[in-house]
Amino acid sequence: MATAHSRSAARIMISPAVILLLGWMLIPLSMTLYFSFLRYNLLMPGTHDWAGFLNYRFFLTDPAFFAALKNTLILVGGVLAITIVGGVLLAILLDQPMWGQGIVRILVIAPFFVMPTVGALVWKNMFMNPVNGLFASLAKGIGMQPFDFLGEAPLASIILMVAWQWLPFATLILLTALQSLDSDQLEAAEMDGAGPLSRFFHIMLPHLARAITVVVLIQTIFLLSVFAEILVTTNGGPGYATTNITYLVYAQSLLQFDVGGGSAGGIVAVILANIVAIFLMRMIGKNLDI
Template identity: 70%
Template sequence: MATQHSRSAAQFMMMPAVVLLLGWMLVPLVMTLYFSFKKYLPLRGGDLGWVGFENYARFLSSSTFWPSVQSTLIIVGGVLVITIVFGVLLALLLDQPMWGQGVVRILVIAPFFVMPTVSALVWKNMFMDPVNGLLAHLWKFFGAQPVEWLSNYSLFSIILIVSWQWLPFATLILLTAIQSLDSEQLEAAEMDGAPPLSRFGYIILPHLSRAITIVLLIQTIFLLSIFAEIFVTTQGSFGTRTLTYLIYQRVLESQNVGLGSAGGVYAIILANIVAIFLMRIVGKNLDA
């Protein structure tokens, strides 16, 4: 049992890490709040003074704000649906005994280690290019007209690219959860004559509920800040401008740090709303 002296020593040793972590989080947040109330144009006059809530009002009333929020939520929702559904299917497949099982698992997980910019470039030039892409050649082989993926189906294309990156993560978490399932339950259900769909719906899926909620929470946190895939492929065109990319345009392209900082605060608010909603779901599943 830890004594008061040992607990005090542990707290003292943890203090530098806690202070560093708080500074790492709080300093950018405080600076974002500070600049959001100022008119700061680095290349057009610099600091032009305080403007109060003018930046917030301008950003919120912008014609691109709500479409960017909508695009963000569509991309996040689409990626979550694809990665969870196909992640469960792949996890069930990889859990079956097969020849070369270890190699197959490594190949399935490998896309998660590819950098987002590299992944987006590969999909843009090797798969979705309407002239030389593999999908274009496949369409031509069947006598169909190649598709302009990034212009005609831009949101779907972004969702597909990001899903390819995050599917291995979901598969790995769900596969670990499946392997922790007591095989005697499945064997007993099989001996009682339960069909595969019933075994999946009444035994496997309830067992995966906690893993699914964890995947849902972690992926949402990262997907709300998606940027690299959009920058490489569409650069915010064709309805793919997310809230993160809109902030980038305001800060770097328009050189309006104050307006971009106000957008950053809105992004923080949106992320916290989504996080609170998801935490309630996760809490219910973890307490079940």
């Protein structure tokens, strides 16, 4: 269905989107790249000296960078582990016959729709607060010392909050994938004498492999950019204990006004995200038959 007429119409109709996205990607990104080679601090107006790779050297040798890189990896890895394992189990559970399945599903999905700032503040104050939080009350109730979650185990606490928000996403996608599994296959396996465990490992898990990969990749993209949860709970602290790359770049550029250093950090973040993105795009691209 393509005539020269419709093809030229198509080109015109797609161009606003292409131009906007091209502008959105190229202009700021090239500015970031340019800034990253400058000695440029908003507190010292007028200085835009060429700095070469100085910013990168500072950023990449700063102990804060290593702390942030480590935290980023732990945060992403921790949340992925919890959400994938929990998601697979929950998806299988929700796929079982039961009463009130629709309502349970709604309950499980809810956290995904809670805005990150709300989720983080609720967890921080109402649950994890060592004096007034619900966990503290519970601990006191059974005669234990309240635990100062954000003080003693700040990163783990943030992982818990973020995992709570993303578990529904993983569950929902894995459940959708699971429901597309032909029940004949499972029944055939049952007829062939496969027990529940071997059915899980030989039929369900391979069927879910693709969905799990998609979940891992998409979550990674979003998890690399976790920001609000850190901002409203710990501000990256104590020390650098909960600073991830995103937060570090934010702090450097908008709190310390070091545009050059922040930009170098931004470019590093882009490179890290790209490594993940390439795999994700391969997967999606393979699935796209035009």
